[in-house]
Amino acid sequence: MGFFDFLTEEIAIDLGTANTLIIHNDKVVVDSPSIVAMDRRNNKIIAVGQEANQMQGKTHENIKTIRPLKDGVIADFNSSEQMISMFIKNIPSLKKRFFTPSLRMVICIPSGITEVEMRAVRESAERVNGKEVYLIHEPMAAAIGIGVDIMQPKGNMIVDIGGGTTEIAVIALSGIVCDKSVKIAGDVFTNDIIYYMRTQHNLFVGERTAERVKISIGSATEELENPPEDMSVQGRDLLTGKPKEILISSREIHKALDKSIIRIEDSVMETLAQTPPELAADIYNTGVYLAGGGSMLRGLDKRLSQKTELPIFVAEDPLRAVVRGTGTVLKNIERYKSVLIK
Template sequence: MLLQKAARFFSTDIGIDLGTANCLVFVKGQGIVLSEPSYVAIKNGEPIAVGEEAKRMAARTPIGLTVERPMKIGVIADIRITELMLRSFIQKAKTKVVARRRLIKPRILVAVPTGITEVERRAVMDCAEKAGAREIRLIDEPMAAAVGVGLPVAEPTGSMIVDIGGGTTEVAVISLSGIVESKSVPVGGDTMDKAIVEHMKRLYNLAIGERTAEEIKIAVGSAYLDEKSEEMTTEVRGRDLITGLPKTITVSSKEIHNALDSSVTEILLAVHSTLEKCPPELASDLIRHGITLAGGGALLRGLARRISEVTGLFARVAEDPLLAVAKGTGDILNYLDNMESDPY
């Protein structure tokens, strides 16, 4: 007991958003100290680069070097590499923390998608433990996102959060500190990037990598188009599948909008089906409070407007949507001691 108390006194708590696309680390008392892509470069079975540096190497690797994304669709696809990545991020976070000693055996709160299996939860716990945690708690990602964007989650009123990440879109209605209705679909930034890769192949016989596709999405992608929308273009470099030679072509925002439409439609359907299951009192709260979008996918041009048009509800993008989950884990850390009974 005394030892436990001493350990608590000498170490600090950290919150982690272990995402498919990005991993963020929040240190209690300091805020978000690290935000890096969830990538690991491996050579001879050993990690040689992690995060930003590894992402830059992706699809440009010589023989014997691979770049892995150990998280897929919000869950751990490769336990060993996730553990390596997590360990490295916690290590990096330590170098940015004032009282380094306090991060020796931290308590860690990790945000995980709703509806993951017991085995998947166990895998996250194992990874965090092996990466150096003294104690691990898990929190539902949409709850963390809702807290992070400042929704009144503890009030007896309904709030809707839509977190569009790289691997999944999580929709949840929250009231009185609990999730009342939720839906998680395997659609997000990655499916959009894949749709752009396919589009370029089908229409132009042009092979491009997923990183290039992501750049196109961010440059000209959109979820809403009307006659007033400004037509944008961007240059795309890839390999001609017929000649085998490098080629540059110009694509328009309209065709990229069309390529993204099936992903966007699936997000709209997830929002719609959650609203459909919502009890009437909460539905009427949502008319007043609207829908809040978080996650990197929330930055897709016109997505809030499209959701608003389809649902008839007000929809807004949270401030700093990419930081929402990490900020939320940071707030929830303050309640860690009595989390079993009431997480928030």
């Protein structure tokens, strides 16, 4: 421990397409939608996180809401940096500090990220006072967060279905043996619902409404044991222009999502097909772990289990598995050196 270490604070960040989570002193201190609201007149950020999320779809010409990440990577550097910086500044225990502390950070990144994108994340982190910045692949963080012993000579398969990407990885001996990252995840499910409503019911619904429908009655299979009750959905009638309400069933949402779920199934099957046989044997015995918000879609575990003929386990608190793992790595940086990206 160096003399000036008391000036350094440690944080672990899961910068997600849908949600940003930060762990500081073993506690989740930020768990907010990755969204900013900006004043178009002066390009100033007026709100981030939950507050900005509530403005989504309800802005006027002077305000716009931006989701700085798309498909798992930063699409708008300026607003993403400002968003991270505001989240960090608002961490209660750091707010009290007289000056901004320098930060030791572990940040997770999607496994499909390019060198250029990786460098950009690192530079962004350095600009928000990151003095020591470490990166880790998202499925690796998810595995650690789930409690898998990633250092063993044993294969484990992780499927992290987030907002922007589904990351599938087989992990053994602290490394990713084979992986696949597809841009089909929660956001696509939400868009599928918007499209379905428009084409089947002439109803134009917003993103927030569609997401609510997905979470309340969304389903990956037709054969749910306890299907949720039909849900009334409001939007604008595309023919008359009037506000309208219709009743939607879980079965219909299953139809809307089916194509996207097939693509996730196919990607899981492709990754299994690339897995070396010794590791495949391990996965046959241990099954597959799911993480990420998308894994909470009703019946998705059952459907993947039918397709792969493997046991499927959904992580406890799947929305936080990645940040939990990132936090574990931050706390034991020496032990996990081998999983950090140089």
